[in-house]
Amino acid sequence: MNKADSGTRKFIIIEMMEYANNISAERVKKIIKGYGEGNNAVEGTGGNFSFYSLGEPLLIGDNLNEAVPPKKIREYIWFMETKKTYTPPIEGNPYYLGKHNDSSYYFYYERKNVTVLDYAFLATITDKANSTIIYADRCSISEENLSQMNIVFKKIPRDITRL
Template sequence: MENYAETITAERVRRVMNGYGDTAGTGGSFAYYKLGERLFDEEGNLNPCVSTDKIRQYLWFTETKGTTLEASSDEPYRLGVYENTAYYFCYQPDAVTTLNYDLLGTIRTRAEQYIIYADACVLPDDYLQQKNIIFKKIPRDITRL
């Protein structure tokens, strides 16, 4: 929207607060914020300009409504545990990640259920159900607010 917020909208709000002509102002103050990079590009894919940390924060919030990630040095993909569900975001900006037995071998956290984001999954559906694993494909299964 270019400078619209700064030049037009902000000026209108200032006039309401301070008054104009014969009309008294309402008083008060306001602030506005500039947004960062869009999480998704025009095609609906993850924007490569957005940091992995920002994507992780977004996922954690959309899944749990929580704001604090539970980072783990021995489990780099782990987002945290919420209501006995462990969340993992298996993402490499420059490589495809696949949910397979090797990747499952890196998971140390014990939980009743697992939600794992990755680019692909080669595990059989019956195995996923047996182990209470929900696979979510990147980026289509990321909730858009």
């Protein structure tokens, strides 16, 4: 159809079954390159093709999926907060995600332990910013005190933004 009306159509194919890689992908490649011989030859459309497989879901119901590595959760949270690709900090607090627009981000998460945003955790923060966003399982500091310190507490997993 693009050739018939000089269109610029693009498309995305989504397959949910096992045949996506060995049947659907091969059909799309033939359309791009062309197929057949002699009088039965069909000219290819040109273009390109990428094949992606989805990973494990980040959340299962109201819980973090234990099959998802913490690194992937950190990348997701960073992107949802900043709309930027995540680059891990070189050193420092293991829960520190980074700084963006003068806000520092922390993901205080441990698979086997409940994490609590408390004054002991705040003592580990060395990065200074106008505001600090901290993800943790619980918080033992009052909203008033957090506000005075320009800290926003986000509960894991409730406050992890969903796509």
